[in-house]
Structures are given as C-alpha cells and as structure tokens.
Amino acid sequence: MAITQEDVLKALSYVEEPDLGKDLVTLNMIEDVQINGQDVAFTVILTTPACPLKDLIRNACIRAIHTMVDKDANVTVHMTSRVTSARQDNLTLLKGVKNIIAVASGKGGVGKSTLTANLAVALAQSGAKVGLVDADISGPSVPTMFGVEDARPAVYRMPDGRNLIEPIEKYGIKLMSIGFLAPAESAVVWRGPMASSALKQFITEVDWGELDYLLIDLPPGTSDIHLTLVQTVPVTGAIILTTPQKVAVADAVKGLQMFRQPQINVPILGLVENMAYFTPAELPENKYYIFGQGGGRDLAERYGVPFIGEVPLVQSIRESGDQGAPQILQEGTAASLAFEKVAQEVARQVSVRNASLGKTKVVEIKA
Numbered sequence: 001m002a003i004t005q006e007d008v009l010k011a012l013s014y015v016e017e018p019d020l021g022k023d024l025v026t027l028n029m030i031e032d033v034q035i036n037g038q039d040v041a042f043t044v045i046l047t048t049p050a051c052p053l054k055d056l057i058r059n060a061c062i063r064a065i066h067t068m069v070d071k072d073a074n075v076t077v078h079m080t081s082r083v084t085s086a087r088q089d090n091l092t093l094l095k096g097v098k099n100i101i102a103v104a105s106g107k108g109g110v111g112k113s114t115l116t117a118n119l120a121v122a123l124a125q126s127g128a129k130v131g132l133v134d135a136d137i138s139g140p141s142v143p144t145m146f147g148v149e150d151a152r153p154a155v156y157r158m159p160d161g162r163n164l165i166e167p168i169e170k171y172g173i174k175l176m177s178i179g180f181l182a183p184a185e186s187a188v189v190w191r192g193p194m195a196s197s198a199l200k201q202f203i204t205e206v207d208w209g210e211l212d213y214l215l216i217d218l219p220p221g222t223s224d225i226h227l228t229l230v231q232t233v234p235v236t237g238a239i240i241l242t243t244p245q246k247v248a249v250a251d252a253v254k255g256l257q258m259f260r261q262p263q264i265n266v267p268i269l270g271l272v273e274n275m276a277y278f279t280p281a282e283l284p285e286n287k288y289y290i291f292g293q294g295g296g297r298d299l300a301e302r303y304g305v306p307f308i309g310e311v312p313l314v315q316s317i318r319e320s321g322d323q324g325a326p327q328i329l330q331e332g333t334a335a336s337l338a339f340e341k342v343a344q345e346v347a348r349q350v351s352v353r354n355a356s357l358g359k360t361k362v363v364e365i366k367a
C-alpha cells in the first residue's frame with residue numbers, strides 16, 4: 001500500500017514533545033511532508049534552536065513511522081526551529097522581540113553579568129537572534145565582558161524627531177550599555193530616576209529589530225530598575241542567580257519573591273547556581289565545594305522553581321570575562337559545557353513557559 005501524508009501525520013500525532021506534553025501535530029511542529037515511494041521526509045519545527053531534546057524527538061519520529069506506517073521506510077527528519085513567544089499582539093514596544101528575559105540576583109558579585117554574557121553567546125551560537133541590555137546602570141560590565149569598551153553607537157534622528165540608537169554588535173549579539181553612552185566614572189552616580197530613565201531609553205530608543213531573546217542584565221538586589229523594567233515591557237520570565245553560600249541564597253530568596261509578588265507576577269524560569277564548586281584547570285574531574293554544596297538546588301526545590309544548572313568556579317571564566325571574550329567561545333572546556341547546558345535549559349524553560357502560561361504582560365503597579 002502506498003504511504004500517504006495522512007499515514008505520516010497520524011503516526012507523528014503519537015509523538016509527544018516531552019516538555020510541552022502535547023503531540024507534534026497538535027503543536028503544529030510538522031511541516032513539509034514529502035513522500036516518494038518508501039522515502040518519507042518531513043520537517044520538525046522545534047520551539048528553540050537550543051533545544052536539548054532534538055535527538056530524542058528525531059528518534060521518536062523515525063520510530064513512529066517505522067512502527068505505524070512502514071518498517072522499511074527511509075525516513076529523513078529535517079530539524080529547524082521557530083522560537084515561540086507569549087507576547088500580546090497589540091503591544092507596540094519592542095514589537096520584533098519574542099522573549100524578554102530578566103537575569104537577576106539578590107547579592108552583588110555572584111556572576112550575573114558573566115552568566116548573561118555567556119548565555120547570550122551560547123543562544124546566538126545555537127542559531128537564535130539575541131540582544132543584551134546592560135541594565136546595571138551604575139556598574140556596567142557588558143562593555144568589558146564583550147571587549148567593546150570604546151564602542152560608541154550611531155544615533156539617527158528619525159523624521160518624527162525621535163532618536164534611534166543602533167546597538168553595538170559583537171559575537172552576533174546586539175548590545176546596549178550605559179558604558180557606550182557615558183564615561184564609566186560618571187555612570188556611578190546614575191541612580192534612582194536617572195538610572196530608570198536610561199533603562200527606558202534602552203528599550204524605547206534602541207533599534208533592536210527582530211530578536212528571539214532579549215536578555216536583561218539587572219543590577220543586584222531589588223531596585224527601581226526592576227520595577228521600571230516590568231512596568232515598561234512584558235517580561236517573559238526571570239532567571240535568578242545565586243552562589244552556594246547561605247548569605248547569597250538568603251538574598252536570592254528576596255529576588256525571587258520580588259518577581260513573585262502578586263502585583264508583579266513575572267514567572268521564574270529557574271535558578272542557576274554559579275561558583276557551585278571550584279575545579280582546577282589541570283584536574284577538571286576534581287570538585288571542591290568551597291562555598292558549601294547544594295544551596296541553589298535546595299532553594300529551587302523549596303520554592304518550586306526549576307533548577308536550571310550549575311556553573312563551576314574556574315579561573316578561565318574570570319580571565320575570559322576580563323579579556324572581553326566570554327568563556328563559552330573556548331569550545332569543549334568543562335566551563336563552556338556548563339554554560340551550554342544552562343543555555344539549553346533556559347531556552348527549554350522559555351518554551352515551556354510560552355506553551356503553558358498566559359500571555360506576557362506589562363505590570364501596572366498602583367500606588
């Protein structure tokens with residue numbers, strides 16, 4: 001019996017996307033089914049190019065065709081991706097940006113900018129379009145971490161009189177930081193309303209174009225900047241970063257609770273533990289839990305949020321940050337693999353969030 005398109009789709013309707021809990025046909029993830037005798041080809045549209053389940057889904061598709069359609073079929077599965085979004089269609093601000101992800105920590109110096117930089121590069125390397133806002137207005141580190149301290153963005157005057165700022169591009173990522181607009185020393189005094197208006201400017205006056213993920217590197221703690229962000233744009237979700245020490249974990253709880261306040265209610269995509277253990281470059285299998293063990297994982301469990309992963313304390317992470325070339329660019333190292341896994345898990349949690357929760361919204365806080 002000749003194989004038909006219906007046979008193929010029927011078989012694929014038994015293949016479930018494990019994270020999203022629905023089958024590939026219902027999720028509109030199958031396109032371009034081609035049949036030629038016993039040759040069957042189709043495309044699976046994943047919800048992110050950084051999908052960690054790529055191989056699992058491909059194998060499940062092949063198995064379904066062999067079991068339910070023809071055990072001798074030559075099956076070709078093309079994999080591509082279309083990042084999902086939970087944006088409301090009527091929002092004009094950042095119209096081309098599918099997902100806005102806030103990266104926050106309770107405590108300072110836990111590695112938020114390091115994580116955001118590596119996350120951005122990892123997502124871009126997987127094929128996603130990525131932007132990064134350095135919202136740490138009084139302590140910008142993105143220019144250093146990307147080696148673009150001297151970059152100055154072009155500013156265009158639009159016919160309606162508005163300014164449009166061209167973001168700086170490095171490693172395929174669009175970047176904006178106060179460090180590109182003001183001398184580093186002067187930014188230190190930018191606090192409160194000035195810092196908030198700088199962040200607003202980064203959102204309203206920068207030409208972000210089309211992006212799958214816009215990462216926001218927030219200042220430590222809970223500040224006006226956090227409120228400005230959630231009141232200006234619809235935030236897809238927040239990542240909370242901590243280190244294992246009790247003091248950092250206690251502060252991470254405050255960060256987490258801020259996003260969870262009923263009037264803010266931004267989903268927590270998950271928790272990342274940085275500096276989880278020290279590992280020397282020459283003995284990568286040795287792990288020393290110098291700051292204690294399991295603090296981040298326990299916290300995630302206690303608050304019912306996904307544990308995204310852990311990043312070791314490695315000298316080269318610090319060095320690469322200082323040299324303006326994030327660690328992830330050194331392929332194959334234990335530290336790069338850790339960041340890669342974190343990036344895949346973040347992308348996965350964004351897809352899950354978009355499939356399972358309501359539309360993103362701009363927060364209105366009533367005094």
Ligand SMILES: Nc1ncnc2c1ncn2[C@@H]1O[C@H](COP(=O)(O)OP(=O)(O)OP(=O)(O)O)[C@@H](O)[C@H]1O
Pocket residue numbers: 105107108109110111112113114115136139141219220274275311312313314315316317318319321322
């Ligand atoms: N896993 C790591 N291993 C080694 N060094 C790290 C690691 N993570 C961060 N660092 C280093 O720790 C320092 C602080 O990191 P970073 O600037 O990313 O922290 P932050 O949380 O963004 O700080 P701030 O609170 O000032 O915004 C940097 O020198 C960075 O290179």
